[in-house]
Amino acid sequence: MGCFVSTPKDSSGNRRRPGSIGEVSVYVPGLRIPKPVDFALSLGDCLSKNIVERLSALRTRIVVMAGQEGPTITRTKRKSATQHGGSTLADLQQALEDYLPVLLGLVENGSHLQYKIQFGWVNQEDDAEETAMSNAWYEVLSVLHLMAALSLSQANLLLLPRASTDGHQPKVSEESRRASVDIFLKAAGYLDCAVRHVLPQLPAELRRNLPVDLAEGVLRALCLQALGQGVDIQLGMAIDSTKATLAVKRRLACEMVKYWQQAQDNITNLPLANGWGEKHRLFVKWKYVEAKAAAYYYHGLILDEGNTEKSHGMAVAALQAADEYFKESKKLCEAFQAAPPLSRNPPLWGTMKYLFEKIPKDTSSKVRVNRDLYTYERIMETAPTLPDFALALKPDEYQLPQVDSSWRTENVKGGQSGATNNLNG
Numbered sequence: 001m002g003c004f005v006s007t008p009k010d011s012s013g014n015r016r017r018p019g020s021i022g023e024v025s026v027y028v029p030g031l032r033i034p035k036p037v038d039f040a041l042s043l044g045d046c047l048s049k050n051i052v053e054r055l056s057a058l059r060t061r062i063v064v065m066a067g068q069e070g071p072t073i074t075r076t077k078r079k080s081a082t083q084h085g086g087s088t089l090a091d092l093q094q095a096l097e098d099y100l101p102v103l104l105g106l107v108e109n110g111s112h113l114q115y116k117i118q119f120g121w122v123n124q125e126d127d128a129e130e131t132a133m134s135n136a137w138y139e140v141l142s143v144l145h146l147m148a149a150l151s152l153s154q155a156n157l158l159l160l161p162r163a164s165t166d167g168h169q170p171k172v173s174e175e176s177r178r179a180s181v182d183i184f185l186k187a188a189g190y191l192d193c194a195v196r197h198v199l200p201q202l203p204a205e206l207r208r209n210l211p212v213d214l215a216e217g218v219l220r221a222l223c224l225q226a227l228g229q230g231v232d233i234q235l236g237m238a239i240d241s242t243k244a245t246l247a248v249k250r251r252l253a254c255e256m257v258k259y260w261q262q263a264q265d266n267i268t269n270l271p272l273a274n275g276w277g278e279k280h281r282l283f284v285k286w287k288y289v290e291a292k293a294a295a296y297y298y299h300g301l302i303l304d305e306g307n308t309e310k311s312h313g314m315a316v317a318a319l320q321a322a323d324e325y326f327k328e329s330k331k332l333c334e335a336f337q338a339a340p341p342l343s344r345n346p347p348l349w350g351t352m353k354y355l356f357e358k359i360p361k362d363t364s365s366k367v368r369v370n371r372d373l374y375t376y377e378r379i380m381e382t383a384p385t386l387p388d389f390a391l392a393l394k395p396d397e398y399q400l401p402q403v404d405s406s407w408r409t410e411n412v413k414g415g416q417s418g419a420t421n422n423l424n425g
Contacts, residue, residue: 024344031150032146034119035122042117043117061099093150097147108403114135119139123211124276126213131211133209135203137202159346160172181234195220197399212270218272228256231259236349250302257292258391264285279336292386293359296321297322304319323359326355
């Protein structure tokens with residue numbers, strides 16, 4: 001059940017996009033903005049004034065905050081950022097967390113109330129400017145997507161290098177790096193819950209008509225991106241550690257390749273060609289190629305430890321592949337930054353700062369043949385297969401909250417009264 005309405009591209013001018021979003025360490029999709037809803041008109045005859053007013057107040061708070069901050073929240077905000085990622089992000093995240101338990105009362109135990117309100121949201125990656133659906137599960141899905149996007153924004157702020165007090169190059173503190181991994185896992189948890197527990201609640205027809213922002217492939221890709229960037233941070237910390245072996249670094253780099261490959265596979269056939277969508281596609285492709293550069297580099301170093309001519313030859317092939325992927329990743333990075341909305345690379349740090357210096361140097365010192373004889377295709381053909389490791393990083397096990405206690409005494413007219421929450425099945 002439930003109907004949907006899609007508003008054609010830019011017909012009402014609600015989709016405000018920034019021309020530039022500043023420095024980007026983490027891809028954050030343009031924030032989807034909720035449209036106002038008249039709960040009293042749709043639910044006034046079914047629910048008490050108290051619950052209707054609570055729903056209205058909680059959602060209006062989100063509409064106002066997201067409408068004011070949404071177009072600019074993904075920009076770099078160094079001055080207003082706190083160690084937790086910025087007060088605006090935290091306030092909007094809290095507003096969503098306050099709203100969700102009350103919202104879930106509309107869908108509890110298959111309540112007919114879930115079909116009574118048409119929830120509208122402004123899209124960013126879809127060609128249609130807005131999508132409205134008369135199904136409260138669409139609202140739950142949109143809320144989880146926004147919570148994940150805000151978490152990714154928070155991680156981006158943490159991972160922008162800060163000027164150091166000792167006059168050295170700008171850097172990201174170890175505290176910020178560790179905190180960002182926790183945030184990536186939290187964002188992945190929201191998205192994993194959306195895919196496994198919320199999408200299945202929507203009828204097949206509505207699922208087919210979801211905006212591409214909320215398509216299963218995009219949600220899965222964003223989840224995998226969060227995990228891939230979490231491993232990237234772990235690899236950077238391993239590079240800085242004197243105790244981490246080459247084998248540990250290679251394993252992390254190879255895991256990173258798998259996360260980004262799966263992310264790319266999930267969006268390959270989706271129509272991500274509109275504004276943020278094209279930027280999203282380029283980011284995934286860039287990070288996938290960048291991860292392959294890192295993986296082949298460490299694989300080459302380990303192969304070079306062998307004493308045979310064969311192992312040396314394979315090491316050379318792996319390092320050549322790493323160098324080629326590294327060059328390709330720099331071109332893809334430039335394409336990503338140039339795609340609208342425009343963005344900039346922060347100062348190099350972590351994994352890529354190290355590899356930026358090491359890959360060209362180590363490749364040239366190990367390769368003792370005339371490089372001109374090797375075309376890109378020849379190098380890729382001779383590159384050894386990367387080892388296959390099980391993926392260690394998993395999303396947080398986020399569960400939808402219990403239905404708010406205010407529903408316990410609610411007598412729904414024309415339906416059932418409140419009952420226990422069975423949303424997580």
